[in-house]
Amino acid sequence: MFARAFGGGLDGAEEFWLTRFELPRLSGFTTHEHAEHQLSWVAHGQLVVEAGGTWLLPPSQAVWIPAGTPHALRATRPTQLYCLYLWPADCPIAWTGTTVVAADPMLRQVMLYLARPDLPDDAAQRARALLADLLRPDPGATADVPMPAGGRARELAEALVRDPGDPRGLHEWAVALHVSEKTLRRSFVAETGMTFTDWRTQVRLRAALPLLADRLPVAAVAARVGYRSVNGFINAFRRHFGRTPGSYAALLGA
Numbered sequence: 001m002f003a004r005a006f007g008g009g010l011d012g013a014e015e016f017w018l019t020r021f022e023l024p025r026l027s028g029f030t031t032h033e034h035a036e037h038q039l040s041w042v043a044h045g046q047l048v049v050e051a052g053g054t055w056l057l058p059p060s061q062a063v064w065i066p067a068g069t070p071h072a073l074r075a076t077r078p079t080q081l082y083c084l085y086l087w088p089a090d091c092p093i094a095w096t097g098t099t100v101v102a103a104d105p106m107l108r109q110v111m112l113y114l115a116r117p118d119l120p121d122d123a124a125q126r127a128r129a130l131l132a133d134l135l136r137p138d139p140g141a142t143a144d145v146p147m148p149a150g151g152r153a154r155e156l157a158e159a160l161v162r163d164p165g166d167p168r169g170l171h172e173w174a175v176a177l178h179v180s181e182k183t184l185r186r187s188f189v190a191e192t193g194m195t196f197t198d199w200r201t202q203v204r205l206r207a208a209l210p211l212l213a214d215r216l217p218v219a220a221v222a223a224r225v226g227y228r229s230v231n232g233f234i235n236a237f238r239r240h241f242g243r244t245p246g247s248y249a250a251l252l253g254a
Helices: 105-114 121-134 151-162 170-177 181-192 196-213 218-224 230-241 245-251
Strands: 002-006 016-023 028-032 037-044 047-050 054-057 061-065 071-075 079-086 099-102
Touching: 002 121, 028 047, 037 047, 037 054, 037 105, 054 061, 054 196, 071 079, 079 105, 105 121, 151 170, 151 181, 151 196, 170 181, 181 196, 196 218, 196 230, 196 245, 218 230, 218 245, 230 245
Parallel strands: none
Antiparallel strands: 002 016, 016 079, 028 071, 037 061, 037 079, 047 054, 047 071, 061 099
16 A cells, blocks of 8 residues: 655644555555545556446546545455545535546546655645646536345346356346346336346446556457457447547547
């Protein structure tokens, strides 16, 4: 773990700080809250963020968690996580709810710059001011991917978040989990507001984002997240995000 605090006030007190975590697969932080605002971004990997909703956070997005918001973080694969903490009284961002922001190349570079161990406090202050200007809600971000509350449907959902490319259909999952297919189908609709098929599509498309950011070919990404047809993946991605996987990767500078 790397941690760096920055001062700058008249009393020399810490004004903000940045921490970098190396999270193994399925590790993270259970539900907690703190008095500071938090901006979380993953340089590599993917994170499940629960903060009044559930988000799958790839390197192409960051999430703003206001002070006092209960939240939990869990890596679905080996993940490098950067967390920037800011005191509310000294922060120009006034968002009161958890907000997903686009992590474009400039924002990512500023976060990496703040992690330099030799960075002077005055340079860090300028970088923080620039970062505040770069934070914009991501218009392509859906609110969240809701998870079933519990039971066998929750087990199934967590398994597919870990491995979205698992090809088993609902009937096969019902057999594996010793529950009826009808029960699983009803649980997903009642607890997520979506059919199982629609829910799994969202999970697969979100899982594709970090793979595209890692410069994997579109065909390879489609296969990794469970699509047998590349065209089917491209069409689903376009319907969900409003752009093709290739144009999304180009937007990230990948």
